[in-house]
Amino acid sequence: MTKITLNDFKESYFYKNELIRLCREYHLPVYGTKAELSHYVYLYLSGVPAEKIKAYRTSPTKPSLKADEITLKTKLVGSGFTFNNEARKFFADYFNSDHFSFKKEMAVIKRQAETNNNTNMTVGDLIKQSQKLQNDSTQRVHILAKTSEEATYQWNNFVKDFCHSSESYSFNDKLKVAALLWKHVKHSKQPKRYSHDLVKIFSEEISQFRK
Numbered sequence: 001m002t003k004i005t006l007n008d009f010k011e012s013y014f015y016k017n018e019l020i021r022l023c024r025e026y027h028l029p030v031y032g033t034k035a036e037l038s039h040y041v042y043l044y045l046s047g048v049p050a051e052k053i054k055a056y057r058t059s060p061t062k063p064s065l066k067a068d069e070i071t072l073k074t075k076l077v078g079s080g081f082t083f084n085n086e087a088r089k090f091f092a093d094y095f096n097s098d099h100f101s102f103k104k105e106m107a108v109i110k111r112q113a114e115t116n117n118n119t120n121m122t123v124g125d126l127i128k129q130s131q132k133l134q135n136d137s138t139q140r141v142h143i144l145a146k147t148s149e150e151a152t153y154q155w156n157n158f159v160k161d162f163c164h165s166s167e168s169y170s171f172n173d174k175l176k177v178a179a180l181l182w183k184h185v186k187h188s189k190q191p192k193r194y195s196h197d198l199v200k201i202f203s204e205e206i207s208q209f210r211k
Contacts, residue, residue: 006045011183013159013175014038029055033111057114067093072124076113081123083107094127104153105133154192158182161194171209180206 002025004012014022019037023030027050028040036056043053062080067089074081081087083102092100109129113121162168162178171177181198199206 004045006042009041009045011176011179013155013179026050028053031055031059032057057111070123072122072127074123075119076110076121076123076126077117077119083110090123103130103134106130155182155186158185158192158194165194165196167196167199170211171206172211173209177206177209 002022004022016034016037019034019041020030022028022041023037026041026044028044030037032040032055040053040055044050060080060082062078064082064084065074065080065086067086070081070087070090083106088100088102091102092098106126109121109126112118159175159178159182162181163174168174168177178194181194181202184202185192185194185198
């Protein structure tokens with residue numbers, strides 16, 4: 001079994017497949033978003049017994065619906081509806097769009113319905129709530145900011161931007177350096193994104209990883 005401390009886990013970057021492997025090793029739920037899987041591992045390493053860590057959502061058991069099987073009355077939970085190419089075709093036809101792309105707020109609404117086992121919410125409700133958030137930028141930002149997925153999205157972009165920067169080539173362990181810089185950014189009031197100045201500001205702290 002992989003031995004890792006809570007502190008190591010908090011300061012390291014894990015890909016989703018690595019989190020799934022850890023969850024399997026620790027006998028934790030293995031279905032969910034990257035943020036959900038991270039939370040399961042976090043709880044376990046914090047001392048919560050594996051048998052007391054329950055999945056927020058369960059893996060769909062019904063076959064995925066085809067585009068022509070989806071209607072505005074289709075239930076979001078338990079029907080086989082999922083965000084795939086078939087759903088994309090349905091929404092593209094509904095919105096009369098050649099290139100429809102799923103919005104982040106749509107995923108948030110659907111996950112919330114699954115977490116609460118809301119079997120009454122329909123695709124029509126999803127569209128209405130999503131459009132309402134898109135038209136209310138303040139509420140949209142508030143809702144997205146509260147989701148763990150948004151934090152994961154910010155971290156992923158931070159790592160990507162750092163690793164693509166010229167500064168990153170001066171270090172042996174890029175992910176370790178990114179994690180140290182992100183720790184400062186995450187708890188600050190500044191924008192949650194990478195900037196070249198961070199390497200200068202925290203130069204002393206990350207100097208041990210220079211080539």
